[in-house]
Amino acid sequence: MPEEKKGFQGGKKQRPGCNHNQKSHGNAHQVDIKAQNFTFRELAAATKNFRQEFLLGQGGLGRVYRGTLPKSGQVVAVKQLDRHGLQGNNEFLQEVSTLSLLHHDNLVKLIGYCADGDQRLLVYDYLPGGTTESHLLDIGQYQKPLNWITRMRIAYGVAQGLEYLHDKANPPIIHRDLKCSNVLLDENFNPRLSDFGLAKLGHAGDKIHVSSRVMRTYGYCAPEYTETGQLTAKSDVYSFGVVLLELITGRRAIDTTKPNAEQNLVSWAQPKFRSPKLFPEIVDPLLHEQFPEKALNQVVAVAAMCLQEEASVRPLMSDVVTALGFLVEIPEDFPAHKKARNSEANSEHGYSLDVRENSYSSVHE
Structure with missing residues (x-):
């Protein structure tokens, strides 16, 4: 597999190995x-x-x-x-x-x-890392769970991919079926979106919409889809919020093996969005409390805004990219998390991220 290149690649740059034109x-x-x-x-x-x-x-x-x-x-x-x-x-x-x-x-x-x-x-x-689902939701007894910073980097990459589809692709593209099984990983756990683009595209005022092919995955669907049958870029934002919540919690969007009140991930988590004191309760227990509290507050707030029932008040993916960008920057002198249990855990999970206090600081406005 070719060596990964960092940063955005120009939308019309030709790639080697293809018969162009x-x-x-x-x-x-x-x-x-x-x-x-x-x-x-x-x-x-x-x-x-x-x-x-x-x-x-x-x-x-x-x-x-x-x-x-x-x-x-x-x-x-x-x-x-x-x-x-x-x-x-x-x-x-x-x-x-x-x-x-x-x-x-x-x-x-x-x-x-x-x-x-x-x-x-x-x-x-071909991406050898498989799907995010296989590393997050289908992990075996002896499989190492994704650490906090890897989860945040996956979220950031997914957000960047969606931003490109919404704002930089011509014509704009709605993914319409974003879920962890459609987020593939390379050997370094860099995420890449799959299953996008194969749907008719159109314009309705300033919103792109798709109605010719349904979104198939229950649990990731935005509320407005059941009412109108149409998908907009803000529908993708909602689905991203579900994926982000899965990365935080290690839970599936829909899990019928759990008690009735916990089967729908969004319904279970939303009441806990009301107070930052409750945020740690939704974190994946496989992280063993090894996460930065400030970053957790930030990322839960982003997820909450993406999951707003009203599409119009959800953020743009460009705003999400900006907010998450601060969660993957690690200062050189960051201290270990106060609850890290050993030095090895500290090096992998004990982050104190320098995030902006005012980015998505209010969940209930």
Whole structure:
């Protein structure tokens, strides 16, 4: 896997290894796609005919397989889209064209595509770290839980990815299905959003909206979606609030194994937003109280604002990025957390972050 680069990469910067200015054929209108055009045979060979043992996961859009491109030897993730209800060829290529122009460190990179007959496939960079869900919510008995600063860096990266989709992509893109299983990690736990962009986009006044493809995951849906059936950028903000709350608590958005009053994460946590004294009660017990109190107050306040029932009062993702940016900056002379239990724990978890006092300081305005 190529070495990670820090910082934002220009939206129209060409990436090596792609056939740029690829033209689609057999359509009334030619589509410029800055990604490689694969045949179905090539991708079948890469995945050993989509062998079950190479299956990475399955979602609402289809199945994802691990594969190795025969010519280059590059390891990739091949998403085979569900053929039921697929768009026409030209409409699919238009969406792929949009995806091929998106370049950001916190988005999974599109390498190529296949529109061969009735087959629709997308080829992405393979991320060896798996999903955030697997490291946060599905951890095994001997698996080390994510420490506080790693969780905050994941949250910050997700926020940056959403900000790019909302504010810098052209046209703007709503993720519409943000959840921990759609946040992939590289070998250094840097997050990248997946499963974005494959929905019709439109404009309604100053708000972008999506109504052609439903958000499928209960527990992450914004309240207004059940009323209007439409998604806006503020719907993504709500879903981000749920993901942020999962990172804080180590709990699932919906968990039917818990008592009735605790099954819905947002409903369980919101009463505790009323007082900072209650914030420690919602923190993942696997952190063993090794977290900075000031940063906890800050991040819970951000989550609370993202989870406001009224979409109009939720912050923009650009505001969220600004607030979270202060939570991942660690001063060189930071003291160990007062409750850290040993020196090793101190080095990993005992942070005293220099966050601004006035950023999202009031949860109940």
